[in-house]
Amino acid sequence: MSAISLPLFLAIPAALFLILAPGLVTLQLMLAFGKARAGVLKSSEQIFLSITLSVMFSGWVGLLLASLGIFSIWALLAIGALWSLAGAYWLSRRGYLWQIPRFGKKAVLGEWLLTILLVGTAILFFLAPHETVAGAQDSGVYYNTGVNIARTGALVIQDPLLQTIGSQSSKLYPVLMMGLPGGAGRFLFVDFQRMNGYFVMDNMEGLTTGKVIPQFFHFYPTLLAIGVSLFGLYGGVLVNPFLALMAVFGLYLTARRILPGKRGEWVALLAALLLALNGIQVWFARETLWETLGEFLAFAAIYAFTILVNPVSLDQAEKGQEDNGLRALGGFVVGSALGILCLAHASQALFTLPLVIPYLIWIRLSRRWNAGHWWLLGAYGLLFIHMVLHIWLFALAYWEGIYHHVIINFTKALPIVIPIAIIGLLVVIFLNAIPKQVQRFEGWLARHWRWVSLGLALIVAAYLIFNYFIRVYRVGTDGKGNPFDYMVNWQSYIGAPTSLGPERNLLRLGWYFSPLGIVLVIIGVTAMLAGKLNWRSAMFFAFTLGVTYFFLDESYTQEGYIYSLRRYVNLTIPAFSLFIAYAALETLPNLTDKAGRLLNRLFGRKVAYMQAAGAESSATIAFAVTQPPTNEVTESKRGASTSNPTEKRTGYKIGLALGLLSAVGLVSFMLYTNRTIYTLSEYGAGPDAPSLLKQMENLADKFGPKDIIIYSGERDADAKSATILTYAFNHPAFLLTAAPPTGDVLSKLIAEWEKQGYTVKAMLGPDGGRLAPQGYNLKWESEVVLHFRQFESLQTQKPYNIQDNTLTYGIYRLTSDANVNDVGTGAPDTAQGWKLEIGKKDFAALVMGFSSLETKKDGAIYRWTTQDGVLRVPCLDPTRPYRLELTLDPDITRPASLSPLNLSVYLSNDPYDWDPGRLEKLSALGVLSLQPGAKTYTLDIPGSVPASQLTCKPGANSLILQLVADKTWKPSSYGLGNDSRSLGVKLLKVAVQSKQ
Numbered sequence: 002m003s004a005i006s007l008p009l010f011l012a013i014p015a016a017l018f019l020i021l022a023p024g025l026v027t028l029q030l031m032l033a034f035g036k037a038r039a040g041v042l043k044s045s046e047q048i049f050l051s052i053t054l055s056v057m058f059s060g061w062v063g064l065l066l067a068s069l070g071i072f073s074i075w076a077l078l079a080i081g082a083l084w085s086l087a088g089a090y091w092l093s094r095r096g097y098l099w100q101i102p103r104f105g106k107k108a109v110l111g112e113w114l115l116t117i118l119l120v121g122t123a124i125l126f127f128l129a130p131h132e133t134v135a136g137a138q139d140s141g142v143y144y145n146t147g148v149n150i151a152r153t154g155a156l157v158i159q160d161p162l163l164q165t166i167g168s169q170s171s172k173l174y175p176v177l178m179m180g181l182p183g184g185a186g187r188f189l190f191v192d193f194q195r196m197n198g199y200f201v202m203d204n205m206e207g208l209t210t211g212k213v214i215p216q217f218f219h220f221y222p223t224l225l226a227i228g229v230s231l232f233g234l235y236g237g238v239l240v241n242p243f244l245a246l247m248a249v250f251g252l253y254l255t256a257r258r259i260l261p262g263k264r265g266e267w268v269a270l271l272a273a274l275l276l277a278l279n280g281i282q283v284w285f286a287r288e289t290l291w292e293t294l295g296e297f298l299a300f301a302a303i304y305a306f307t308i309l310v311n312p313v314s315l316d317q318a319e320k321g322q323e324d325n326g327l328r329a330l331g332g333f334v335v336g337s338a339l340g341i342l343c344l345a346h347a348s349q350a351l352f353t354l355p356l357v358i359p360y361l362i363w364i365r366l367s368r369r370w371n372a373g374h375w376w377l378l379g380a381y382g383l384l385f386i387h388m389v390l391h392i393w394l395f396a397l398a399y400w401e402g403i404y405h406h407v408i409i410n411f412t413k414a415l416p417i418v419i420p421i422a423i424i425g426l427l428v429v430i431f432l433n434a435i436p437k438q439v440q441r442f443e444g445w446l447a448r449h450w451r452w453v454s455l456g457l458a459l460i461v462a463a464y465l466i467f468n469y470f471i472r473v474y475r476v477g478t479d480g481k482g483n484p485f486d487y488m489v490n491w492q493s494y495i496g497a498p499t500s501l502g503p504e505r506n507l508l509r510l511g512w513y514f515s516p517l518g519i520v521l522v523i524i525g526v527t528a529m530l531a532g533k534l535n536w537r538s539a540m541f542f543a544f545t546l547g548v549t550y551f552f553l554d555e556s557y558t559q560e561g562y563i564y565s566l567r568r569y570v571n572l573t574i575p576a577f578s579l580f581i582a583y584a585a586l587e588t589l590p591n592l593t594d595k596a597g598r599l600l601n602r603l604f605g606r607k608v609a610y611m612q613a614a615g616a617e618s619s620a621t622i623a624f625a626v627t628q629p630p631t632n633e634v635t636e637s638k639r640g641a642s643t644s645n646p647t648e649k650r651t652g653y654k655i656g657l658a659l660g661l662l663s664a665v666g667l668v669s670f671m672l673y674t675n676r677t678i679y680t681l682s683e684y685g686a687g688p689d690a691p692s693l694l695k696q697m698e699n700l701a702d703k704f705g706p707k708d709i710i711i712y713s714g715e716r717d718a719d720a721k722s723a724t725i726l727t728y729a730f731n732h733p734a735f736l737l738t739a740a741p742p743t744g745d746v747l748s749k750l751i752a753e754w755e756k757q758g759y760t761v762k763a764m765l766g767p768d769g770g771r772l773a774p775q776g777y778n779l780k781w782e783s784e785v786v787l788h789f790r791q792f793e794s795l796q797t798q799k800p801y802n803i804q805d806n807t808l809t810y811g812i813y814r815l816t817s818d819a820n821v822n823d824v825g826t827g828a829p830d831t832a833q834g835w836k837l838e839i840g841k842k843d844f845a846a847l848v849m850g851f852s853s854l855e856t857k858k859d860g861a862i863y864r865w866t867t868q869d870g871v872l873r874v875p876c877l878d879p880t881r882p883y884r885l886e887l888t889l890d891p892d893i894t895r896p897a898s899l900s901p902l903n904l905s906v907y908l909s910n911d912p913y914d915w916d917p918g919r920l921e922k923l924s925a926l927g928v929l930s931l932q933p934g935a936k937t938y939t940l941d942i943p944g945s946v947p948a949s950q951l952t953c954k955p956g957a958n959s960l961i962l963q964l965v966a967d968k969t970w971k972p973s974s975y976g977l978g979n980d981s982r983s984l985g986v987k988l989l990k991v992a993v994q995s996k997q
Contacts, residue, residue, distance in 0.1 A: 005151050006233035007074065015078055016231050020243075023081045024055030025101070026088035031333055033097045035372070037326025041314045044102035045115060049250050050334065053301045056224070056247070057341050058084070061384075063223040064344065068395065070155035072223075074230035111266045115253065118270060122249050122277040126242035129682035131287040132693045134238070135789070136724020137717055139217075142198035144289040145728040146215040147225025147237050152731065156395055157202070158213040162709065162733050163195065165753055167208025173746040174208070177711075177735045187405045191398035196727070196736055197720045200398050216399045218391065220344040221291040234694055234729065238289060245286030245293040249277050251300030252575045256582070257315060258307035259538045264587060271664055272582035276575050278668060280513045280675035284563055284792075285570045287683070292570035294345055298338045299544060299571050305334035306540040309373045328373030336377040340384025347400050350388060352548055356540065357381055366432050366439050450534075458530035461546060465523045468507040468553060473499075496799030503555045509562060510553075510569055510577075512799040515670045518581055521663060525580030528588040545576035561794045563678075585664045590656035597652025681803060683791050689805070690788035697722065700785055701730040703812060709759045710734040711815075714766020715853070718808055722787060723764075734764075737772055745956065748774040751815060763813040765844035767851045767864065770824075770873045775956030779813040779845045781823035786810075809854060811844035822958055824873055825991075829883055834994025835875050839864050846873045846991075848961065852982065861935065863890065866985040868969045873959035874993055876910075879948035881995050882941065885926065887964075888990035890935040896975050899968060904929045904986060906940060907963040910950050923963060924950045935989060942993070964988070 007015060028050050032042075042050070062080050066072040092099070133140035149158060166177060178193040178201065191200040193207075198216045201207035215222070224244075228236035256269035276282055285292050309331030339357060342349040361378060364370050392400045401408065411418070432439055446453065473493070493499040496512045511519040526546075534542060552568040559565065684693035691699075700722065704710065710726060712719035712734060723734035751761050751774055763772055763779065772779075789806040813823065824845045825837040837846050840854050840862035848871040851864045877883055891902040907923035924946040929938045943951060953960065966985035973981045 005074075005230060006236065007231055009232075012231040012236075015074070018078065019059045019081055019227065020052055020055045022055065022085045023058040024051040024053060026085045026092075027054045027058065028330070029092055029097065029099055030088050031330040031376075032100055032326065033092060033095070035326040035329040037100070037330070040100070041327060042100065043315055045112070045250075046254060046315070047100065047102045049247070049254055049301075049304075050330075052247060053251075053297075053334065053338070056244075056297075057337050059227060060220055060224050061341065061344075063227055064220050064391075067150050067154065067156045067219065067223055067226065068391070070157070072150055072154040072226065074151075074227065077227065077230075111270070114270055115273075118253075118273055118277065119246065119250060122273075123242070123246050125277065125283060125679065126245050126286040127239070129287065129680060129685060130238040130242055131289070131683035132238055132685055133289050133683055134234075134694060134697070134725055134729070135684065135721035137197040137720035139198075140289040141721070141724055142215060143217065143222055143291065144225060144237055145724050146217070146219065146222040147289075148229050148234065149215075149728040150219075150222060150226035151229040152729075156214065156219050158199070158215070158728070160195065160211045160213050160733070162211075162735075162754070163201065163208060163213065164211040165757070166750065167205075167211075169750050169753070170746045172744070173750060176738060176747060177750075179736065179738060181402065183402070183405070188398060188402035189405070190401055196724055196734075197717075198724075199728075202398070214395055214398070216396075217291075218344055218346055218388075218396055218399075220341060221294050221346075224294065225289065234698075238287075238694075241289060241293050242286050244297045245282065248293055248296040248300055248575065249273050249282075251297060251304055252276055252579065255300050255304040255307065255541065256579055258304060258311070259533065259541060260583070260587075261315060268579070268582045268586050271586060272575075272579040275578040275581055275664075275667065275671070278671040278675070279574055279578065280671065280678045281510075281563065281566050281570060281574055283675065283678050285567055288567075290567060291346055292567050295342060295349065295571040296575060298342045298345065300575060302335050302338035302342070303541045303544060305331045305338065307331075307537045309335055309377070310536040310539075312373070328371055329376050330373075332373030332376035333380050336380030336382075337384065340381045340388075343385055343388040344391065347392075347396070347403060350385070352544070352551075353381075355547070356543060360540075362429055366429070366436070367443060368436055368440075454534040455531045457534065458527045461530060462523055462527040464550070465507070465519075465526070469511065469519055469523075472504050473508050496801075498798040501560050501796060503553075506553045506556055509799075510566065510573070512562075513566070513671075513675075514577060514581070515667060517663060518577075518667055518670075521581040521584040521667075522577045523580075524588055525582070525584030526576075528591075529580065529583055541576070545572040549573045549576065560796050562796070562798075562800055563792065564794060581667065582664070585660035586657070587660075589660040589663070590653045593656030593659065594650070594653035597655070677801060677803065678792070681790075681792060684789055687788060687790040687805060690786075690790070693787070693789065696787055697725045697730070700787070701726060701732055703783065703785070704732045704762065705760065706731075707759050708732060709754055709761050710764055711737055711761065711772060712764045712766075713737040713769045713772040714764065714810060715768060715808070719764070719766065721789075721808065745775045748776050748956070751777060761815045763815060764810045765813060766808065766810050767844075767847055767853055768849050769811065769844035770846050770848035770871075772845075773873070773957070773959065774815065777815045777817055778819065778822040778958055779824065780816050780818075780821045781842055782812045782814055784809065784811050784842075807853070811842060813845060824959060825875070829875050829877060829993045830881070830995045834992055836990065836992040837872070837874075838862075838990050839988055848872055850985075851988070857935075861989060863987040863989045865982065865987055866964060866966065867983055868966050868985050870964040870985060870988060872962050872964075872991065874962045874991065876953035876958065876960060877942065877951040877993070878995075879943070879951040881997055882943070884994050884996050885940045885942055885962075886937050886990070886992040886994075887929070887940075887988070888935060888937045889929070889931055890987040890989065891931045891933065892984070892987055893933060894972065894977060895970060899970060902931045902986060903967040904931055905965040905967070907965065908942070908946050908950060909961040909963070910952060910954055910957070911961065923961075931986065935987070937990075941996075962991070 006012065028047065059077060059081060063072060063077050066076055066080075131140075134144045135141045136145060150156065153159075166173060174193060178195060179197065181188040181191060181194065190204060191202070192204045193201045195201055195213045199213050200216060202210070202212040202214050207213065224240050225237045228238075228240040230236075232239065250273075253269045253273040256272050257265060259265070260268050308327050312327035312331060336357075339349075339353045342353055357377070361374060364374055493505070493508060494511060494516050499505050499508060507519070514522065529538070530542065549569070549572065552573070556565055556568050558568060682692070686692040686695070690696065704726070710723070710732060712723050716739065719736050723736055726732040726734045754761055762782070763769070764785075765772065765779075787808045787810075789804075789808070791804055791806065793800045793802045793804050823842060825835055825843075826841075827833045827835045829835045837843055843864075847864070850867040850870040851872075852866075854862055854864060856862055874885075885906075887906070889904065895902070905928050906926040908926055909923045926940045926942065926944050926946065929940075931938075951960070964986070969983040969985050971981055971983055973979055
């Protein structure tokens with residue numbers, strides 16, 4: 002990877018340039034266009050806006066370059082430098098005085114606290130970035146797509162080996178390529194996946210052109226490509242912590258604009274702190290997933306919107322004094338951030354259009370249109386058009402596939418949608434013709450706004466209360482109406498098991514806020530809606546509450562936690578953090594203050610405690626009843642009003658103390674319950690193995706530049722390392738699917754690859770024996786163990802523990818040498834016979850139905866079978882008798898309530914006949930009644946097996962031995978841990994020996 006990354010002494014200044022220079026120049030240009038006065042933006046705002054504009058510029062230009070197939074870090078730096086120099090030249094020609102961040106000698110406390118907060122957040126986020134680079138999951142597809150862009154310079158992947166497959170028999174296609182999720186007909190523009198998440202382009206035409214396109218939209222992978230191009234493979238995993246840090250910064254500035262004043266500053270700091278410490282935020286700050294990019298862009302847009310509608314400095318925001326110099330900047334950043342959001346993920350156009358279009362229509366109807374709105378419309382419109390073109394050219398298969406049913410339903414609804422759209426257009430045209438009536442309605446709305454906002458606040462509060470305290474007790478479903486067992490109790494609010502289904506989405510979200518936190522969320526959002534709903538906060542509430550409602554009602558993802566909570570990263574987690582901070586520092590003090598005043602007015606007196614004085618007095622407490630101070634304004638002799646401010650603030654101080662105590666409690670809760678999340682690097686280095694990236698580097702070193710790797714192992718596990726080898730290290734790998742490679746279709750392909758100068762190797766796992774191409778044998782090379790140190794993923798409860806999972810493979814070389822066949826050791830017709838010891842080069846013999854290696858307490862190594870365990874044994878001489886020995890163990894933990902295990906044994910000479918539903922084609926050797934403990938059982942061959950079944954078919958080098966358990970069991974169903982596998986029998990050894 003050094004060939005595509007820069008030396009460190011160049012990478013650091015290049016990175017600083019890309020995240021500062023283009024945005025700083027763009028910021029100055031927008032301030033110049035608006036003729037903004039000097040000092041209108043604080044230093045923190047200038048830094049945030051400069052970085053935001055730089056990230057959007059670099060990512061967008063990088064995406065354009067990758068779309069054209071010419072991406073490189075040097076091209077990006079050159080374009081960034083050209084833009085920066087051209088902008089600086091234009092500004093200098095007009096005598097513009099640059100407004101750059103200036104830090105005074107006497108920084109105020111808030112600035113110091115913000116700096117400390119951002120530095121601490123950076124340390125936390127960058128402490129242990131996740132190496133979630135494994136394939137077959139969204140994070141791995143994103144990461145490897147980014148690496149491939151950095152390596153090849155293009156979005157479209159040219160795969161010449163795919164063209165070779167396309168030239169072969171169509172029977173081969175489902176053997177080495179994957180189908181699509183959701184069943185036939187859901188994805189109209191793609192027929193096969195090269196591997197998980199990588200589509201063969203243009204249906205079957207892609208097999209001719211060799212073109213592959215990664216799924217998803219590609220703005221976020223382009224940012225990863227920039228990180229990889231700067232700092233190598235590890236640079237890709239450093240992008241997300243940076244984006245998440247900027248999201249925390251954006252929330253702080255948004256809160257400062259929405260809640261101006263000194264109190265607002267403290268609320269903003271607490272909100273940013275709560276967001277930075279939230280376990281969900283920290284987790285996804287380290288994952289190579291797009292959500293933190295969406296969070297950053299969303300709050301950049303919300304913050305810029307507050308500038309657009311209230312274009313003043315922070316000091317003037319509360320007074321409402323206008324300075325039109327910021328409108329252009331605000332509109333441009335809003336439009337750009339929302340437009341880039343559309344390029345970041347397929348769902349975002351559905352969320353941003355309902356924000357932009359109604360807002361701009363209302364601005365037009367109310368005659369408030371100004372230059373800022375032109376900038377908003379222009380930036381958003383341009384990027385929206387780019388999104389449409391990007392879908393058409395690169396993401397049509399993905400976009401149509403995920404919205405297939407939505408498109409069908411929308412098409413069916415067109416007879417209703419079209420008339421409604423026409424009526425809506427006519428209404429807009431009509432309202433545009435009567436501006437006075439629109440203004441009159443605005444006036445009415447302004448006069449009654451207190452009641453409107455209060456009504457909205459009560460609706461939101463009722464919805465959250467219903468979801469958190471009532472809806473959770475409804476019968477659970479899987480999100481499709483299928484019921485699950487009812488399981489909810491009070492412990493479920495702090496992470497104990499609960500039922501599946503969307504009814505408990507808010508409950509699960511509350512695992513990372515605590516019940517107290519959710520109560521404060523409800524209090525805070527109610528108070529903010531009732532008292533702070535205005536033009537500045539309009540987009541914040543519309544965006545955050547709209548998306549929160551959408552995903553609380555249905556999360557639209559498979560349940561597995563903490564992963565499934567990614568839907569709430571963009572807007573919900575930051576918004577909840579702000580609501581909590583507002584409730585703690587603003588609402589509770591105000592409520593207790595008003596409650597104290599109300600009590601004073603109701604009772605008209607108060608009880609005070611007075612301590613008696615005097616030398617001979619004891620500690621006697623006397624009670625004196627006095628009249629309360631009046632809240633009414635009284636006139637003194639000089640006409641001044643008098644009151645008792647200390648008395649009026651007593652309730653406020655009590656509430657503030659409660660709020661601070663709640664904040665300290667929540668921070669303590671997060672620090673304690675998230676301690677594992679803070680310190681764990683998913684797939685990072687552990688006590689027994691290096692990090693996954695280092696392991697993959699070591700694995701890649703085992704292959705040469707002309708090696709092709711065929712994987713045959715556990716379902717959904719092979720793509721984890723195959724994806725990285727293919728797209729990060731340029732070692733092409735293929736996954737042998739569940740479709741059996743009947744006949745010689747696979748061997749013909751291998752022969753063609755060999756003619757092209759390639760060497761074909763195999764990575765065989767527990768089901769490695771499925772790979773048995775006719776005319777080829779397997780030569781053992783080495784064994785590799787991949788370690789995956791990760792957070793447990795649970796469906797029904799909050800995860801806490803770390804798991805160390807492993808994948809073990811045997812590396813083989815395919816050869817046509819008939820004298821080589823490393824399947825077991827020995828030969829049946831020798832004195833020692835043939836034997837297969839589990840755990841000793843057994844991969845090539847295991848066809849189907851075997852789990853990973855496990856070790857008994859006495860050190861014996863075994864594999865569990867499922868109901869059917871299929872393996873390969875050598876070809877036999879039909880004229881000689883043989884003895885088959887099986888060392889088996891039904892396991893001591895097998896429940897006594899189950900009947901003794903019977904194991905049927907079958908034999909076949911069809912190397913691909915392992916379908917459990919076709920046992921009638923196999924020859925029965927016998928039935929074994931297994932006894933407790935590990936024992937060796939013997940069967941005679943041929944027994945009742947016809948002689949024709951003992952001779953290998955032409956081109957084959959093995960027979961099929963099938964073990965069928967009459968009954969399986971699941972340990973989890975008998976209270977024996979969380980193992981939910983259907984277990985058959987433990988297999989320890991297989992031996993075949995001639996009896997002559």
